[in-house]
Amino acid sequence: MKLPIRAAVLASPNYPFVPIDAPVKLDQNEAAEDFPASLKALVLERLGREKWHRYTDLNAETLCAAIARYEGWSPSGVVVTTGSNVLISLLIQLAALDKSVVTVTPNFSLYGLDAKLLGAALTEVPLRSDLTVDMDGVIAATKAKGNAAAHAGGVVYLPQPHAPTGSILAASELQRVAEISGEWLVVIDEAYHQFAGTSSATLARSCPNVLILRTFSKAWGLAGLRLGYALASDEVARHLRKLVPPFAISVMQQIAAEVALSNPGYMRERVERTIRERERIALALRQHPTWEVYASAANFLLIRTPDAARASEQLLQAGILVRRQDAYSSLAGCIRVTVGTPEENDLFLRAAGL
Numbered sequence: 001m002k003l004p005i006r007a008a009v010l011a012s013p014n015y016p017f018v019p020i021d022a023p024v025k026l027d028q029n030e031a032a033e034d035f036p037a038s039l040k041a042l043v044l045e046r047l048g049r050e051k052w053h054r055y056t057d058l059n060a061e062t063l064c065a066a067i068a069r070y071e072g073w074s075p076s077g078v079v080v081t082t083g084s085n086v087l088i089s090l091l092i093q094l095a096a097l098d099k100s101v102v103t104v105t106p107n108f109s110l111y112g113l114d115a116k117l118l119g120a121a122l123t124e125v126p127l128r129s130d131l132t133v134d135m136d137g138v139i140a141a142t143k144a145k146g147n148a149a150a151h152a153g154g155v156v157y158l159p160q161p162h163a164p165t166g167s168i169l170a171a172s173e174l175q176r177v178a179e180i181s182g183e184w185l186v187v188i189d190e191a192y193h194q195f196a197g198t199s200s201a202t203l204a205r206s207c208p209n210v211l212i213l214r215t216f217s218k219a220w221g222l223a224g225l226r227l228g229y230a231l232a233s234d235e236v237a238r239h240l241r242k243l244v245p246p247f248a249i250s251v252m253q254q255i256a257a258e259v260a261l262s263n264p265g266y267m268r269e270r271v272e273r274t275i276r277e278r279e280r281i282a283l284a285l286r287q288h289p290t291w292e293v294y295a296s297a298a299n300f301l302l303i304r305t306p307d308a309a310r311a312s313e314q315l316l317q318a319g320i321l322v323r324r325q326d327a328y329s330s331l332a333g334c335i336r337v338t339v340g341t342p343e344e345n346d347l348f349l350r351a352a353g354l
């Protein structure tokens with residue numbers, strides 16, 4: 001029997017992730033340390049006093065207001081979902097169904113996967129040979145002559161900093177893409193922005209076609225809670241909210257995020273430590289006889305080795321799990337290593353022979 005499933009879904013691969021157990025987990029760019037125990041206790045105490053048999057507010061208004069206060073954004077321009085990866089799919093539904101998704105490659109794989117699943121035309125502009133974003137190429141892709149889908153507009157996805165390279169785009173480059181003509185929603189994924197000290201908020205405030213994605217999964221140390229949000233113009237947010245399932249955010253998620261936002265000190269401290277550790281590892285890696293490390297503004301480092309399979313196996317033998325990136329031809333030999341605790345980073349450097 002032919003399965004009653006759309007051809008695009010049948011043809012799509014699963015999300016490329018294989019869980020592997022290892023004592024030192026440096027493969028998913030998570031925070032090195034858990035959410036602080038004192039704040040966890042506060043969340044659990046507040047959760048105990050909540051009514052669990054009642055639905056939460058329809059669009060998590062209280063949490064949106066807390067995010068808006070923290071970000072200096074309009075509360076009606078904040079849209080929260082269970083992880084920013086949900087928004088990646090919703091934004092294609094909002095602006096690119098039967099239209100185009102333009103992004104770069106290599107890149108966070110979900111932009112392309114979701115575009116294919118939802119049947120949007122996908123253009124992936126290769127990074128330049130030094131692995132920086134070819135903004136001329138991105139802008140050209142939004143104008144591609146003879147490409148009816150591109151002509152109709154859609155969504156441009158750009159991560160800032162870029163994953164998996166950790167590079168950043170100059171504000172002037174983002175300004176250029178924000179000003180492209182046609183019906184394009186320009187989405188800047190700022191999952192790692194705290195580690196770069198960059199923000200596209202000013203740009204997004206002046207260009208209503210620019211939308212920012214942020215997450216509680218990385219710097220905030222709440223990947224297991226599943227929370228992300230969009231900072232958009234009030235008008236775009238009003239329509240995006242229609243696509244978020246009603247009552248999507250649980251009372252647990254709302255309380256945890258509110259507690260985190262009221263106590264941002266722990267996050268800022270950890271970001272500073274992560275940046276110091278990132279630079280320490282990068283400096284040490286420059287002494288490696290065969291590995292080459294790329295400059296990163298995020299909480300991970302991309303390293304070119306002679307053989308990614310051998311390098312990751314050598315590290316795994318020492319109990320250290322990293323992520324291979326060599327499925328991309330331009331990233332032959334590359335592995336990506338999350339910055340861990342100072343102790344974990346020492347173990348990593350020792351396993352790398354340094």
Ligand SMILES: *Cc1c(COP(=O)(O)O)cnc(C)c1O
Pocket residue numbers: 029082083084085086108159163189191214215216217218223226227228
């Ligand atoms: C980790 C990451 C996210 C976060 O996804 P969540 O669903 O919020 O956990 C988004 N974009 C990029 C590029 C990431 O690396």
